[in-house]
Amino acid sequence: MFLLKASHVVCKPGLILSPGAIRIRGNKIVEVATSLEALEGEKVLELGNSIIFPGFINSHCHLEYTLLKDKLSASKGSFVDWLQTIIQFKKTLSAIDYLKAHSMGIDLLLKSATTCVLDVVSIPEVFLFESPYPLRVFSFLELIDVNCSSWTDEKLAGSLLFFSNRASSTAIGLSPHSPYTASPELYALSKRWCLQENGLLMTHVAESYEEYEMFTQKKGGLFDFISRVEPRSARFKKSTPLRFLAENELLTKNAFLVHLNYLDETDWDWFKKNSWNVVYCPKSHAFFGHDPFPLRQLLSRGVNVVLGTDSLASNDSLDMRKEIQKARQACPEISIEDWWKMVTVNPAKALGLQGKLGEIAVGAYADLVAIPFNSSSSSDLLEALLYEQKEPSIVIINGKIVHSVEAL
Numbered sequence: 533m534f535l536l537k538a539s540h541v542v543c544k545p546g547l548i549l550s551p552g553a554i555r556i557r558g559n560k561i562v563e564v565a566t567s568l569e570a571l572e573g574e575k576v577l578e579l580g581n582s583i584i585f586p587g588f589i590n591s592h593c594h595l596e597y598t599l600l601k602d603k604l605s606a607s608k609g610s611f612v613d614w615l616q617t618i619i620q621f622k623k624t625l626s627a628i629d630y631l632k633a634h635s636m637g638i639d640l641l642l643k644s645a646t647t648c649v650l651d652v653v654s655i656p657e658v659f660l661f662e663s664p665y666p667l668r669v670f671s672f673l674e675l676i677d678v679n680c681s682s683w684t685d686e687k688l689a690g691s692l693l694f695f696s697n698r699a700s701s702t703a704i705g706l707s708p709h710s711p712y713t714a715s716p717e718l719y720a721l722s723k724r725w726c727l728q729e730n731g732l733l734m735t736h737v738a739e740s741y742e743e744y745e746m747f748t749q750k751k752g753g754l755f756d757f758i759s760r761v762e763p764r765s766a767r768f769k770k771s772t773p774l775r776f777l778a779e780n781e782l783l784t785k786n787a788f789l790v791h792l793n794y795l796d797e798t799d800w801d802w803f804k805k806n807s808w809n810v811v812y813c814p815k816s817h818a819f820f821g822h823d824p825f826p827l828r829q830l831l832s833r834g835v836n837v838v839l840g841t842d843s844l845a846s847n848d849s850l851d852m853r854k855e856i857q858k859a860r861q862a863c864p865e866i867s868i869e870d871w872w873k874m875v876t877v878n879p880a881k882a883l884g885l886q887g888k889l890g891e892i893a894v895g896a897y898a899d900l901v902a903i904p905f906n907s908s909s910s911s912d913l914l915e916a917l918l919y920e921q922k923e924p925s926i927v928i929i930n931g932k933i934v935h936s937v938e939a940l
Contacts, residue, residue: 533555533556533557533558533562533571533574533575534555534556534574534575534576534577535553535554535555535556535568535570535571535574535575535576535577536553536554536555536556536577536579536584536900536902536928537551537552537553537568537576537577537578537579538551538552538553538579538580538581538582538583538584538902539551539552539580539581539582539583539905540552540582540583540584540905540913541553541554541564541583541584541585541892542583542584542585542586542892542913542914542917543564543586543891543892543893544586544876544877544890544891544892544893545868545869545870545872545873545876545877545914546869548913549564549565549566550566551566551567552564552565552566552584553565553566553567553568554568554584554892554898554900555568555574556898556928556931557931558931559897559898559930559931559932560895560896560897560898560931561892561893561894561895561896561897561898562894563894564892564893564894577926579902579925579926581904581905581906581907582902582903582904582905582925583902583903583905583913583916583917584892584900584901584902585645585892585900585901585902585903585917586647586876586889586890586891586892586896586899586900586901587645587646587647587648587899587900587901587927587929588644588645588646588647588648588852588853588875588876588901589646589647589648589649589650589838589875589876589879589880589889589890590641590646590648590649590650590839590840590841590850590852590875591650591788591809591811591838591839591840591875591879591882592650592652592734592788592790592811592813592840592841592842593637593641593649593650593651593652593840593841593842593843593850594651594652594842594843594845595633595634595637595638595649595651595653595843596625596630596633596634596637596653596654596655596843597618597633597843597844597845598633598634598636598637598640598843598844598850599625599629599632599633599636599844600618600621600843600844600845601844601848602844602848603621603845604617604618604845604846610742610753611739611740611741611742611743611753611754611820612742612753612754612757614820614845614846615754615757616757618845622654627655627657630655637844637850638665638666638667640849640850640851641667641850642666642667642924642927642934642935643923643924643935644849644850644851644852644853644923645852645853645901645903645924645927646667646850646851646852647667647668647899647900647901647927647928647929648667648668648669648670648879648889648899648929649667649668649669649670650670650672650705650734650788650840650879651669651670651671651672652672652674652707652734653671653672653673653674654674654676656673656692666929666934666935667929667934668889668897668899668929668930670703670704670705670732670883671703671704671705672704672705672706672707672732672734673688673692673704673705673706673707674707674709675688675706675707675708675709675714675718675721675722676708676709676713676714676718677713677714677715677717677718678712678713678714678715678758678761678762683718683721685721685725688706688721688725692704703732704731705726705731705732705733705734706722706725706726706731706732706733706734707722707733707734707735708722708733708735709735709736710735710736710737710739710743710773711735711737711743711747711773711776711777712743712746712747712754712758712773713758714735716780716782719735719777719780719782719783720782723781723782723783723784726784727784732784732786732787732788732883733783733784733787733788734787734788734790734811735777735783735787735788735789735790736790736791737773737774737777737789737790737791737792738772738773738774738791738792738793738794738795739790739791739793740754740793740794740820740822741793741794741822741823742754742755743773743794744772744773744794746758747768747770747771747772747773747776748770748771748772748796749770750770772794772795772796772798772799773794774789774792774795774799774802775798775799775802778802778806783806783808785806785807785808786806786807786808786809786882786884787806787808787809788808788809788811788838788882789808789809789810789811790811790813790840790842791811791812791813791817792810792812792826792830793817793822793823793825793826794822794823795826795829800829800833803830803833803835804833807836808835808836809835809836809837809838809878809879809882810830810835810836810837810838811837811838811839811840812825812827812837812838812839812840812859812874813839813840813841813842813846813847813855814839814855814856814858814859814862815841815842815846815847815848815849815854815855815858816841816842816843816846816847818858819846819847820846824862825862827859827862827863827866828863831866831870836878836881836882837874837878838874838875838878838879838882839852839855839856839859839871839874839875840855841855851921852875853917853918853919853921855875856871856872856874856875856918857918857919859871868914868915868918869914871918872914876890876891877890877891878890897930897931898928898929898930898931899928899929899930900926900927900928901924901926901927901928902924902925902926903917903920903922903923903924903925904922904925905917905920923937924937925937
C-alpha cells in the first residue's frame with residue numbers, strides 16, 4: 533500500500549482535485565480525496581507541483597511496425613503501394629526484429645503517458661521469448677486468409693496458446709484484418725470465438741477510398757491487387773465495406789471498427805442496431821490525405837468514438853496527446869473534455885471496464901501518470917497536459933511503478 537500526493541489530480545474530465553491524494557492497495561485505488569493522512573508504515577510519494585491523471589488508452593496500434601518509423605511515405609499517394617511495401621517489409625523481419633519493435637514501442641508509449649494499448653499482433657510466436665509487458669495490453673491476433681491456408685478452430689486455438697506468457701494485466705482478442713483480406717468464413721470464426729470466450733473483436737473497415745471503391749464499384753487498384761491473389765473476392769455483390777460486414781452478420785455488437793473513413797448514407801442505419809466502437813486515428817488519417825473523417829456525424833448519433841495512433845508505418849509518433857492536437861485542427865468546436873474522454877473513459881467503456889480503467893476512482897485499477905506542473909491554478913489543466921508535452925515523472929500500472937525519471 534502507498535499514498536500519492538500532488539498539487540492536482542484529474543480524476544476524469546470535469547472532476548479535478550487541487551490538491552489531491554490517492555491511496556493504492558495492491559492493484560486498485562482504495563481512496564481519493566483532497567487530503568489523506570498516511571497510515572502507519574505506509575509509503576508516501578510526495579509529487580509536489582504535479583498533475584496526476586489516468587494514463588491514456590491507445591485504442592489501436594501495431595507495435596510490431598515500430599521499426600518502420602520514417603521509412604514510408606504515402607500522403608495523398610497510393611494506399612495499395614503502401615500496403616505492398618508493408619507486405620514486403622514484413623518478409624525481411626526476424627523474431628528478434630519483432631521483439632525489438634515491441635520493446636521500442638512500449639518505451640515510446642510509457643514516455644508519452646500511455647498505460648494501456650490495444651495492440652494488433654500478426655506474429656504471436658514472439659510471446660514465447662518476451663517477458664511480460666509493463667503496460668496493460670489487449671493483444672488482438674491478426675487474422676488473414678488471402679492467398680494462404682484457411683483458418684480453423686484448431687489452428688486458431690494453437691495460435692492463441694502463444695499468448696499464455698502474457699502478464700495478468702493483459703487480455704486477448706481477435707482481429708480479422710479487413711473485409712478485403714479476411715474471408716466471411718474467417719470473420720464468422722472470429723465472431724464465434726469472441727462470443728464463446730467473451731473476447732473482443734477488432735477490424736479495419738473502410739480505411740481507404742480504394743477499399744470503398746473496391747466494394748461499391750468492383751474496380752480500382754485494391755480490387756485489381758486482391759483479385760490477382762484471391763479470385764474468390766470477386767464473387768461478392770456491390771456494397772460498402774461496412775454494409776458487407778453488417779448484412780452478413782460478421783461483427784460482434786461491441787466490435788472495434790478501426791478507421792471508417794469512407795461511409796455513405798446507407799451505413800448509418802447499422803449504428804442504430806449495434807453498439808460498435810469506432811477508432812479514429814487522426815495522424816494516420818492525415819498521413820494518407822483521406823477525406824474528412826465523419827466525427828461530427830458519429831458523435832451526433834451517440835457512437836462511442838475512441839482514438840488510436842495506428843502504427844509508425846503511417847505515423848511519426850505514438851503520443852496520444854499529438855493525436856488530439858491533430859484532430860482538434862479539423863474539429864475545433866469539440867471540447868477538450870470530450871477529446872480526453874476519447875483516450876480515457878470512452879475506451880474503458882468499449883473494453884467493458886467502465887469505472888475500472890480511464891479514471892481515478894475508488895475501485896479502479898491504479899493506472900496513473902504524473903507530470904510536473906508549476907502553476908497553482910487548476911484552470912485549463914487538460915490544455916496544459918495536452919500542449920506542454922512533458923515526459924511523465926512517474927507511471928504506475930496495475931499498482932506498480934513501471935517508469936520514473938528518478939528512483940522513488
